[in-house]
């Protein structure tokens with residue numbers, strides 16, 4: 001029995017903040033941001049829209065697409081580093097708000113790799129026969145931990161949520177292989193400060209990301225018994241177009257076969273892969289039987305990848 005994704009959903013806040021808007025608050029330029037990162041604009045949640053509110057919207061969308069009622073869920077996993085409060089978890093907030101039964105619910109902290117950690121965790125419960133339907137969400141309100149006077153980080157991030165329902169799928173489909181990893185020696189390069197802001201050493205993170213995204217993508221393809229020629233679509237974590245390009249080149253995938261929303265949403269951390277996936281599914285860019293690779297990296301440092309047949 002294989003676990004696969006039977007429904008996807010996403011939500012992004014309405015408010016658009018362009019690079020030109022940021023020029024007014026930090027010493028930067030649209031040209032610098034575009035050429036270094038590929039980002040043109042990002043969405044920022046209003047003060048009254050918290051992480052759990054965005055997660056709820058994405059969850060409803062995924063449940064609709066999966067044609068599943070909240071009462072049919074067996075578990076809720078939420079990947080985030082920006083929960084509404086230290087505890088209880090966003091997952092518990094959703095259990096109540098969605099009207100799910102009194103099922104297990106917990107948050108996962110793996111920064112931008114969190115959604116991949118979530119679907120791989122869900123896969124274990126499904127394939128062991130313990131659970132049938134698991135809701136996995138990647139959500140961030142990074143704007144609340146962004147230091148809006150630090151140009152090194154303020155230009156990179158955005159808010160949003162993406163979700164998927166993981167369930168049993170027909171043999172031959174679903175998650176074919178996965179890789180997860182962590183390296184805590186990278187903590188100095190990317191972490192939340194005592195002031196609750198994001199600190200990042202961009203160059204170090206960049207070097208790590210370029211190497212890891214390529215390696216992990218190839219590893220999951222080979223573990224699935226496939227070659228890079230079999231891959232139909234690549235969804236890299238939407239952090240920086242140059243990092244995404246490195247993964248694409250490693251897999252030798254044509255440009256139109258790589259998901260790209262970093263220009264519109266910036267880096268939404270754990271939400272970036274499921275937002276991209278949901279948009280690609282809804283737009284028909286991912287087709288029945290396509291081999292899709294999802295790959296991400298983030299604070300921890302962490303990384304994760306899956307190869308799946310749609």
Ligand code: ACO
Pocket residue numbers: 027028029032033036037111112151152153155190198200201202203205206209239240243267269297298299
């Ligand atoms: N506008 C203008 N200049 C800037 C800006 C800005 N917004 N930000 C930095 N600079 C300047 C710096 O001050 C520095 O100037 P200096 O050389 O005089 O000191 C210079 O630009 C930096 O140049 P580089 O380090 O060469 O820039 P680089 O090409 O590495 O791009 C970037 C920087 C975009 C941050 C890149 O390193 C990167 O994308 N790194 C990975 C980031 C990432 O993906 N992080 C994931 C975090 S996700 C999470 O877990 C929450």
